[in-house]
Amino acid sequence: MIKTFPDALLLMGHDGQDFSTVRYDDYGSIYAAATKPIGTCYAAHTLLENTLGVRWYYPSEEVGQVAPTSAHVVVKNLNIRRRPDAPVRSIYPLFINTERLYFTEWDQPQKFQSSWVNARTSLLYWIRNRFWGGMRHNANHSFSYYDRAFGQSHPEWFSSKSYVRMKQLNYQTEVQPCLTAPGFADQVVQIARDYFDGKPEPFPGAYRSATGHFFSVMPNDNTNMCGCPECRAQYRKDVGPDGNAGHYVWGFVNRVAREVKKTHPRAMISNCAYFNYTSPPHGMIFESNVAVEFCKFYTEYSNRNYQERDYRRIAEYAHQNNVEFFTTWEYLLKPHITEWAFPCLAPHVHADDVRRLHDIDGFRGGKLQFLYMGTYAGDKATGGVAQVSPVLDFMNLYWRMKLYDDATLDIEQALDEYYRAFFGPGSEDMKAFYTAIEDRWMTLGGGHDSRTWWGKLGTPEFLKEVGGHIDEARQATAAGTIYRKRVELIDAGILQHLLKARVRYEKSAISELVPLGTAGVAHAGTAASRDDWADDATWADAPVNEIQKTLNNEPVSQKTVFKLAWGEEHLYVYARCLEPNVSQMKADTLDNDVGGFSDDSIELFVDPSGKGETYYQFCINSRGAVYDALENPTAIGATATVSWDSDIKVQTTIGKDAWELRAALPLASLVKQPPRPGSTWRFNLCRNRFAEPGKPPYSAWSPTPAGFRDPRRFGIITFNATEDHGRTVWNCDFESTAFESQSGESPLIGRDGWYENTAYANRGWDRSWKVVDRGGNRLAACDINSTCPSDVVPMYAVQVSPGVVSVEVDFRRLATHNQPALAVTAANGKRIGYLYGWAGRSDLVAIEQPGDRQNYGHAQHGLREFSKPDQWFGLKLVIDTAQRNITGFVRSGRGEWVALNNEPLPYYNPEADGTPLFLSFGTYKQKTIDNNVLEMDNIRVIQLSRDE
Ligand SMILES: [Zn+2]
Incomplete structure (x- = not known):
């Protein structure tokens, strides 16, 4: 509350009950005070910001703040009562690179020094912008320590079903709890009740993701949901990969919420809409104490359909599933600038987005996760992390903070004010600079990899254009002034990043267009029958293809050749891996659907749709252990649906100087309509080779510099008619x-x-x-x-x-x-x-x-x-x-x-x-x-x- 009286100014808000003396220069003292409600502090900062025009644009008292100066301050007729529009205002991480405000040495992360991080300035930045002190809320993976607590006593509570097996796997990224196992839900309910009763943690990490009156119930960070019959019965095959575990996961969350509510009516159970439980479970009515955090990627909003799909899904949670409390997790750390990405700086997207979220009942703000890195003291990692470049994050982070405080913010006006107040006489040129970067991303459809970042968005002409705006801003501002300093800061943090990334791209192999692999798939004719498919006659007409380069674009150390053929029911793959060290080959994987990526193995990637939205991955080691999974790379943070089964048949043989794979993939498991002569699919064949330590292990037929799992880089295979004899290397199939x-x-x-x-x-x-x-x-x-x-x-x-x-x-x-x-x-x-x-x-x-x-x-x-x-x-x-x-x-x-x-x-x-x-x-x-x-x-x- 802010109110003027004839001889007084009242600044007041809801505060914690007792403060000791706050030492303003001491982080620890400020932190202790700011862990309690700080409503009066809000009133003071609201007066400074909204009435007197002070701005805390960047976390630096030297260059980041704008404070109008005058001999007298006059305030009158004020009677303001307000609170931030979004109660949940959560940031990650807390600490900031306050002393440099930018970083561009992405290939030398050890240069990111802890001495650049001032804890006090960091904390004050969030406090002043009223992004500190919101409702305590969390939604995150909650079973992280259950393996240690229950792995031995209850192996049946986990997808691995065996403690020995579980220990061989990475628990967080490869194992899931079995949500249908008897006793498991009761255990989770008990831990939640203990938490809300204020009891000590029953085992270390039990309350890992709980805070305030929110207790998270969220699976591990992978999509390998439990494959037991009871769990599998709850998956929905018809929903698609971003929702096939929706009923399964949300059903469990709902059940826990119902039980906990009986004893703790105010307790909330939170979970993220994430991975294969992103899209809402049709027809499920959520308990009133379920809180949903919807994971969101603003970088995709250059595609209007993608943005609308998010609102449709969130609205279904709110209106059909009856979710009363929802937040979003905003991945402001995308695109990954550390991979030398072209930045997406899109304030207008955030303004539009927050307005649209507010239109859906139940929006409460959420988490902003921005670009952070581990800090170093000299060459030694400190173990801490901090926001690395406030300059790069500004256009996304700062405006999102302002919009969570006031959803009606006029973004045009606010941006103009920023340009004028922050850059003074350089404002027009700096506006042109930022506008060009936002428009570039939004009008050209964004970017996902080096080629689109620098071949499409950050072209030499474009960099010249934005560099020109910085030059003009520099000329417009006088040397030594604060305005010039700020232009230099944006130059160093944004323009120099663009220029360095472009130079690096031009020097790299990926800038030269490496063609995709193209190959004909010979028709096997009558050669392949059910029993003798593995005979060499199956591939009699098939041309030989060869892997030539490692992922680093170097010639392979050992040759891999392969042939493709097809018949009525199968796609047949024959691969021969030359291997002088057969006795050194790694073949640790014995079971199916576990992996084999670290064994000497062949990986197959098949995308019959050619769209890159979903694809099938196979990994077969020299023992014939098969991993097969359905991948959905465009789903939010998705990994594999390993429960998908292809019924692939494989035969491996190990010779003196080579090992061979023969495989038959049932077409019916991959596509509804079988291919016809002239059809094309996207396909890749890759090899993992560990038999010769020191040699690069990864090579791919169709070059995939960013890793095997890049459907845009899969090759093209063309199904040949019998009479083509595998000679049609490529048929452009516009019907596909x-x-x-x-x-x-x-x-x-x-x-x-x-x-x-x-x-x-x-x-x-x-x-x-x-x-x-x-x-x-x-x-x-x-x-x-x-x-x-x-x-x-x-x-x-x-x-x-x-x-x-x-x-x-x-x-x-x-x-x-x-x-x-x-x-x-x-x-x-x-x-x-x-x-x-x-x-x-x-x-x-x-x-x-x-x-x-x-x-x-x-x-x-x-x-x-x-x-x-x-x-x-x-x-x-x-x-x-x-x-x-x-x-x-x-x-x-x-x-x-x-x-x-x-x-x-x-x-x-x-x-x-x-x-x-x-x-x-x-x-x-x-x-x-x-x-x-x-x-x-x-x-x-x-x-x-x-x-x-
Ligand atoms: Zn199960």
């Missing part, structure tokens, strides 16, 4: 689910291996190509008026074998003023061949040769005006990689291919070399005209012959 979308229109670039060449991507990714439905057939279409004026996009990379290879595509244009083209380039950037239809001519095609363009008209191909508007026609290049020559073909509609050149022509550039082929399809823009549309379909790469 990878290109499905609700609107009937999906982007082409970024899906299923399609990309832009990096030079062009630097100017913002092309949006001119889309996959659309035309009369029941999906194809790719381009609005040429908005495409690239200087290059042919999009691109695709295929790995073929030395020999003769054909690349073909069908085009249809709606106007002739463009140049449908097929270009093939080698890995060294040198062009192999360039075949195109002339702009403005429907009869003429050309094969580009240096200084000597070869033109072909009706007299040569006999197809008249075969590329007239509205007519389909084909372009094909046949490439002989040994002779280093090319032959061009055209066709009208789906007619016969007609060769253009009787004698093969040499490679366009004699220096072109190698067999990863970089293909460009489409046209560059010549001019803006009506109906400037190009369509393409039936794109295919065939290995016609192979040099042995």
Whole structure:
């Protein structure tokens, strides 16, 4: 309460009963005082902030605060009674890098020094912003110490069902309590009652996640839910991976809440909506004392659908499940700046988000978790953690704090005030700087990995633009002023991070576009039957594929080759791992579904949908122990659903200098509709090799620099018809689910291996190509008026074998003023061949040769005006990689291919070399005209012959 009287000012609030003298310069003394209610302190800070205009933007009394100065302070006619809008205002961690306010040495974490962390300044920052002293609340993993307390006496209370087994596993990330085990729920209820009765912990860690009147009941940090029949009966297979354990977990939480409420009516039972219990359990009515903390990722909100999905789910908890108390856990520490990410600084997202949450009954604030790191004293880790870069966190953390205090905050006005008050004459330029960074993330759809962070968002042009804003802000502010200092601070904490991360990206192997693996899956014909599937005849037609690089992009130490085949019921995998040290191989895993990742093993990754939303993972060690799981990487924090079973058949053999795997994956366990000839799936085959200490153990066929479990980097496999004999290396299957979308229109670039060449991507990714439905057939279409004026996009990379290879595509244009083209380039950037239809001519095609363009008209191909508007026609290049020559073909509609050149022509550039082929399809823009549309379909790469 703040109230003025004729001769007095009243500042008052709900306080703790007794304070000893508070020593303002002493962290311990302030902390002791601030553990009790501090309502009067709130009144004082509210007067300072809301009435007198003081701002505590950053936790630094030197540069972080704004305090207007005047000789007299006049306050009158005040009669304010308020409290922060969100009662739960929780932060993690408490301590802050107050002395530097930023950090950019992500590859040298030991440089993060504890001497930069001032505990008092940290605490005062939260107190002054009224983010300290909210309702005590927690929702977190609560069974963390149950293994020690009950593992021996009650092994049946855990998913491992054996104490010996449990000790071999990581309890928090691999084991779960068995929530249906007799006696277990009673035990949890008893511990909760002990807590609320104020009894001492019955065993160390029993109250780990309890605080205030909240007692957490939350499973361990993994999705390997118990596989016993009673538990399995409660999973919902039809809900999808973010909710299949919803009834199981929330049912248990509800049961505990019901029991505890009988003896402790005010006690709350809290749990997070997380992992495979994120989406609400349809139809379940929650007890009134269940508190839900919904885990949320603001970085995904560049996708409107994702944001709306969160509100729909939360609203279902509130309105259908009758949850009366809900909070959110905000992952403000994303994206992981420590991985040199492009930052998502999005104040408008937070303003919109908090407003939307308030519209749902029962919102009480929640937890803000921001970027923190372990601190060091010199080179020694101190064991403590602290917020590492308030400068990077500011736009997300500070505004979220203000919005939890006052949900009606006008973000535009508040931001303008920040720019003006904090940067003075540099305000316009700093506004432009921050706005550009927010817009970049939101309009280009965010980023998830180095390539999108730095290939799409943090391009050289963009960094030049934002660097220019900082330069101008520096010029606008006088040297030595506080405003200049603040511009320098933002430069050091944000711009320098961007520049360093970009340089690092350019130097790394990931910036060079490593093509995805591409391979044909031969049809096994009648060779594979139920009994003799493992015979080599199954793979008789299958081409050989090879793993070439380790995850660090170095050549592999031992060769791994594999072949793929398919039949009516199975996908067949044969892999041969050369291994001179077979006696040294690790094979510790004996049981299925435990792991085997640390054994000499093969991992398979299969995503039939091609969407990267879910995929199947298999790990098979040399003994034939199988781990198989359904993965759902886009679900909140998800790991594996190990209870999923593929019924895979495996056979392993260990020879003198190699071990071999033969596997048959039942198609019915992977897909509802079996693949047809021409279907494509995303697939990867990876090897873990531990038989030779000191050698890098991990290698992958389709390169996955960020680790095996990256569905965007899985290769593409094409199912061949029997008559294709495994020679179709790649068929672009626009009918596949990878290109499905609700609107009937999906982007082409970024899906299923399609990309832009990096030079062009630097100017913002092309949006001119889309996959659309035309009369029941999906194809790719381009609005040429908005495409690239200087290059042919999009691109695709295929790995073929030395020999003769054909690349073909069908085009249809709606106007002739463009140049449908097929270009093939080698890995060294040198062009192999360039075949195109002339702009403005429907009869003429050309094969580009240096200084000597070869033109072909009706007299040569006999197809008249075969590329007239509205007519389909084909372009094909046949490439002989040994002779280093090319032959061009055209066709009208789906007619016969007609060769253009009787004698093969040499490679366009004699220096072109190698067999990863970089293909460009489409046209560059010549001019803006009506109906400037190009369509393409039936794109295919065939290995016609192979040099042995
Ligand atoms: Zn169970």
